[in-house]
Amino acid sequence: MSANTLRQGINDFVIKVGNVNGTGSASANELLMKAIFRMGVPVVGKNIFPSNIQGLPTWYEIRVTGEGHAGRAGGVDLMVAMNAETYERDLESLSPGGVLLYDSTWPRPHFLSRSDITVIGVPLSKMVNAAFKVARSRILMKNMAYVGAVAALLDLDMQVIHGMVEDMFKAKQKLIPANVEALALGFDYVKENYEAPLPFHVKALDKTDGKVMIDGNTAAALGCVYGGATFGAWYPITPSTSLMDGFQKYCDMLRVDEKTGKNKFCIIQAEDELAAAGLMIGAAWNGARAFTPTSGAGISLMSEFIGFAYYTEIPTVFFDIQRVGPSTGMPTRTQQCDINLCAYASHGDTKHIVLYPSDPGECFTMAVNALDLAERFQTPVFFLSDLDIGMNDWMVDELTWDDNYQPDRGKVLSKQELEEIDTFYRYLDVDGDHIPYRTLPGTHPKGAYFNRGSGHTKYGTYTEDGPEYKEVVDRLLAKWKSAADAVPAPIISNSETKASFGVIAIGSSNGAVNEARQKLEAEGVHLDYMRIRAFPFNQDVEDFINDHDVVYVVEQNRDAQLLNLLLIETNVPREKLLPILHYSGEPLDYRFVYKELLEATQMRKTA
């Protein structure tokens, strides 16, 4: 190979591993990524996997970013092509100057069809088959062997990798030597046959101190544990399943009474999403902090119950880990396609509180916010994450907890308080803040009321009378509006120079938008940026739009759902908002945003 055609650059490139799913490659890829992370170099990992258990193509992408960017870069610099079925696609996806590593046990001369890349063949299968006898272990060891090969190419610290292998097999120590041997097979072969490391490689830094690699679902699960949730109901659905897995794991670890061995929580796997919503509503009505994790299809199924909880004012938290729709869509791909669905879920006039976390760090804090807001406003709260945040490991600041935190349980009348009042009416706005008092079953005879999804008066009694009905739903609207000042405020980053252009985004688009903006700023294109964090929108949102001539709304769906929500819920002129849409199902990358923003702003300037 000739080094002069190779891409240069330390700690700034993209590795992609193409594999067949079900072959155990996930742990090998995690090993690769964490090794770089442990060398103090920031990474961005994306698992691009099929809706399947075994045999279909799967990719794992690791961006090495010494500067600590949070989004994808776009492009591939080192392709580890382990799946013969996708060789062609994998070859094509390489950026000029890139390197393709493949298993040369079966040579593929056609790889030479691209002159702008370098091909590195390592006879992985041949070496592994010679070294290991059991068929299943050969498959796993081949994964370790490519990790070794990549380690040689990228100058990864083998001591770090060995340390991680020891951690991985803490419980099965006898597997360590074989794995170390497999690593060496790949490592040594590359060292002996190629010039390694490559011109682009990893160099240790100290930029991951105080950071962790964590996925959003795990972080949200921890948020539920720390926020004091005691009840979770769910129906398995990708990509939300790991949220409840996490809640179960940490409850088993942290919420079992040491003396009695009894649980201080309850998790029920429901028969479907309708039941999951009903279970949560029942538990919440009875005073437990309750939640349900699901995805868009689940929200569709839960919609009737969502209206019930809205109208009867039962605090409930719906975690929607979005995936590609409509219908079954692409269950293992990411999108921001439930923005409209969650804002107004259910029939009749319904409006909800929605939170938009942008990374696992915010998943942790916003899960707690969601539980508090639901009880304070006695209403459904939606936590709108997505597959990218929920299932990928992100590098974020280590999660911290303030032990002085007390849950905001909202207005719940105690036995004592009920004893002292004359009469309790469930839906009366006693304090003039649009939030009534509630009581929990079994507390006191005076607290009893009949919870109903049918028309009710402010006293909680049945009605079919127009004015009586309106009085209650008007208060519900006022209550929802008042939440605008209680939800997480938008984060606005202004350009160094006064900008006439603005950008708006939510959630997982944040990293790519931030990076694109930085790059544009360096090139003299100034854009102010507002990341909206919740719905209802507060006044800052409308002000930001009014303060700019044009505002680009970057989002991951076809129909510009966020843009349309802004048009419905603010008074800004329609022509001010322009969409930048990405909805392929892959996580957003900064190059896409950069290109779109550059073209859009240049067109404006020349127009």
Next chain:
Amino acid sequence: MSSFIKPKIRRKNEPVNDLGLIRSDYDGAMSTLCAGCGHDSVTAAMGRAFFELSIEPHRAVKVSGIGCSSKTTSYFLKEAHGNNTVHGRMPSVATGAFAANADLTYIGVSGDGDSLSIGVGQLIHAMRRNVNMLYVLENNGVYGLTKGQFSAAADIGSTAKKGAVNQLPPIDPVALAMSVGASFVARGFSGDREQLVPLIKAGLMHKGFGLIDVISPCVSFNDHKGSTKSYEHTYKYYHKSVHADYVPPSKEIKAAYDDGKTMDVELHDGGTIRLRKTDKDYDPTNREHAMKRIMASGGSDEVLTGLLFIDEQQPDLHQRKNMEDRPLNEIPYAELNPGAAALKELQKGFR
């Protein structure tokens, strides 16, 4: 229109229960169902059962779905919390509520439309989980509130008011309950209070899921000739198989086991359900045996009633979930917060 408040009248020498409450303390709002509706008799029976068991009204929870029967939860126990949920989904709300607080007494009221069509899935799963509640299924074979469509409980050959003949096989809630492991299965008749009140009491005191299928004729849409859920038809083919009485812990039990017609089942609270059997050989504690008898009855006109199956040993949802005794809402946050140090410690695995 608002709901009606029933006037409270207290008579001289009115009987009081152990709490000093009178029967009308267990009343609710005035019923708005049709005159003669079977459901009103069931409502009265439920009120009486709670009264006789001396359950504090505010420690009871009433849940229901949608339909005529589901409306009735507001017609008794006005001091109990009620939750009139969405169509066919009461079991999930009841299950969640029970999970959060096992200390209250739960009664669900539903109908054959709510339970056997739109809600059949949820009913089945609540039974599988053995939620500690009594589920009263007021069964009239017809959709009353939407004016007379057949329900899934209608028998083959039963006719609608306007003459249509039902051709689909019925879902028998009792057979269904047996097949999915319900731990208390009974059938009653709104026209037989002597049998129904004790059945409800036994079902309330049973630890686990109790289902009572109550034949409760719809006078407006399914009480005509040709209907198999009419008063006339039910009276004609009515068969009382096993009568159940609840005997509280304090009362002395006088047993007469030898005749094969009496049988006692001990409950978790120390009380007993005393069974008096018409059919000497019927064993309501043997699922296989009971199932056979129920299936045989299903193929005939017979309306087999009484406590048809009971299993007091099945762990309920709370036990299966290994939950602690305190209701979830009574566990102080200090006990739920693992603390900042634990968070720091567990994140070592994320590096």
